[in-house]
Amino acid sequence: MAESLLFVEIFGLTRLNFQTFLVLCLAFGLSFLFLTRPRNLPPYPTGWWPVFGHLLALGRAPHLKFTEWRRQYGDVFTVRFGLNDVVVLNGYTVVKDALVSRSELFASRPPSYVFDVITGIGKGVVTARWGQGFKQKKKFSVSVLKTLGMKVGKNSIEDKIQEEAMCMCEKIAEYRGKQFDVEEELRTTVANVICSMTFGNRFDYGDEKFRELSEAVVVTLFSITSGQLISIFPFLRFFPYVNKPCYDAIKYNGKILKFIREEISRHRRDLDRENPRDFLDFGLIEVDRNDKVDNLTEDNVVHFAQELIFGGIDTSANTLRWGLLYMILYPDVQEKVQLELDAVIGGTLPTLSHRSQLPYTEATVMEVQRLRAVIPLGIPHATTQQVQVAGFDIPAGTQVLMNLHSLHLDPVYWPDPDRFDPGRFLDAKGRVISKLDSFMPFSGGRRVCPGEQLGKMELFLLFSSLLQNFTFKLPEGAPPLSTEGILAITLTPHAFELCAIPR
Known part of the structure; x- marks a missing residue:
């Protein structure tokens, strides 16, 4: 005093x-x-609050808000997340420049408390910071996936996807046209493909172990998103209730890691170094040899497998859910796909060799990916050095979000962009236009999705099998379907039930 x-x-x-x-x-x-703030940083939109920055203005669908702000502030602007500036890139020109033309300058990942806790601070590939370690790990992972069948042609995973497609259709047929939620069947099917490649085994529908694993994946991904406030303000992890999403993410992710480590122990017991069977075998052999990745550890292999589960299950399963939702909303498109399938393959199994003969079917899948990209903001990037974009200076280490949603609904490239129209992806002769500007559902450049090829194979074969065997309708008296979606890490449809009428 x-x-x-x-x-x-x-x-x-x-x-x-x-x-x-x-x-x-x-x-x-x-x-x-x-x-x-650094001089010449891109402008802030209005709606900025002390401490919170723009968080309160974003709502539950930040990709939509960013796209709205683009019309007012241009393709490049800065949003404030707590104490941090985050640069948002919109539109094909600047996003392509960052992701593809100058990929290495935007190829790192920013720190994120919850995400880093879950992924071991970049021990895998997807969240690894830019550098030689990332390059080696990604090259190794993609090489192994190709060896295990992530390719078209000889020794492809195609047979396995076809097998799972048949099991899926048999399971759906058991409902005999009665209403049900197809999410579990789709998730199990996609999981069995990636689990066969990763662990060498599949799950039966209704398997309790898989049910627990699937629940853990869903809850972990949702909790990571719900816990973003803790990633922005890490001290909040010490506050009860506020830290629940972080606690849940750690708890359920622990179940996933436990499952993977049990699989690694099983693989260690009967590992044949001359005849690796799956991703874990290849990973364990590389841990012992360190031929291709410096200082690779068993913990790295655990997180490789974790990322395969997260990326391989959630994205493809939700894209298929969106696909079926749009088939219900657009029965004329569904009928046209079915007519094409009937004319080309009849009652035989869809194969990748049929893809060129099924242009409308493939275009329909691509239109689903355009209109409802399941990761509309991609995975956050970070600059590896100071870089200039559209005349603005972005410091090294700045978090950058690529608004892929703004590419896919840009009226400059997609007239009447909210309309569902597979014809956008067909040329005058009815052939698929495989490379279109402003279409990047798997991102691009150095950080393109490592499982892009597998995802394309799965989506085409599984979607074709579903439409070949069933006509999908809304149950009588059911509420109208919503196309808004719920944004966690992925954009998922609201829960809905359907009727799968056998053809």
């Missing part, structure tokens, strides 16, 4: 003025903290 009075006396301040002085100091400190 005496020291405070002395301070007041020295500076000639009354008690009221002294309190005002403290408030001004605090305000100045906060202003310095929140308002200082």
Whole structure:
């Protein structure tokens, strides 16, 4: 108290003025903290709040808000997440420039508390920071996946996908046209493809172990998104209730890691180094040899497998759910796909060799991916050095979000962009236009999805099999279907039931 009075006396301040002085100091400190920014950074949209930045303005669908802001502020702007500036890139020109033309300059990943806790701070590939370690791990992973069949032609995984497609259709047929939620069947089918490649085994429908694994994947991914406030303000992890998403993510991710480590132990017991069977075998052999990846550990292999489960199950299963939802909403498109399938393959199994003969079917899958990209903002990037975009300076280490949604609904490239029209992807002769500007469902450049080829194979074969065997309808009296979706890490449809009428 005496020291405070002395301070007041020295500076000639009354008690009221002294309190005002403290408030001004605090305000100045906060202003310095929140308002200082690198010169020539892209502009802030309105809706900025102290401490929270733009978080309160984004709502539940930030990709939509970013696309709206694009019309007002241009293709490049900055949003404030807590104490951090995040640059958002919109539109094909600047996104392609960043992802493809100057890929290495945007090829790192930013720190994110919850994401880093779950993924081991880049111990895998998807979340690894840019550098030689990332390059080696990605090259190794993609090479192994190709060896295990992620390719078209000899020794392809195609046979396995076809086998799972038949099992899926048999399971759906058991409902005999009655209403049900198809999510579990789709998730199990896609999971069996990736689990066969990763662990060398599949799950039966209704398998309790798979049910627990699937639940853990869904809850973990949802909790990572719900816990983004903790990633922005890490000190909140110490606050009860607020830290629940982080706690849930760690808890359920622990179940996934436990499952993977049990599989690794099983693989260690009967590992044949001359005849690797699956991804874990290849990973364990590389851990012992370190021929292709420096200092690879068993923990790295665990996180490789974790990323395969996350990326391989959630994205493809949700794309198929969106596909069936749009087939119900657009029965004329569904009928046209079925007529094409009947004319080309009849009652035989769809194969990848049929793809060129089924242009409308393939175009329909691509239109689903365009209109409802399941990762509309991609995975966050970070700059590896200071870089200039559209005349603005972006410092090294800045988080950058690629708004892929803005590419896929850009009226400059897609007239009447909200309309579902597979014909967009067909040329005048009815052939698929495989490379179109402003279409990047798997992202691009150095950070393109490692499983892109597998995803394309799965989507074509599984979607073709579903439409070949069933006509999908909305149950009588059911509420109208929503196309808004729920954005977690992936954009998922609201839960819905359908009727699969055998053909």
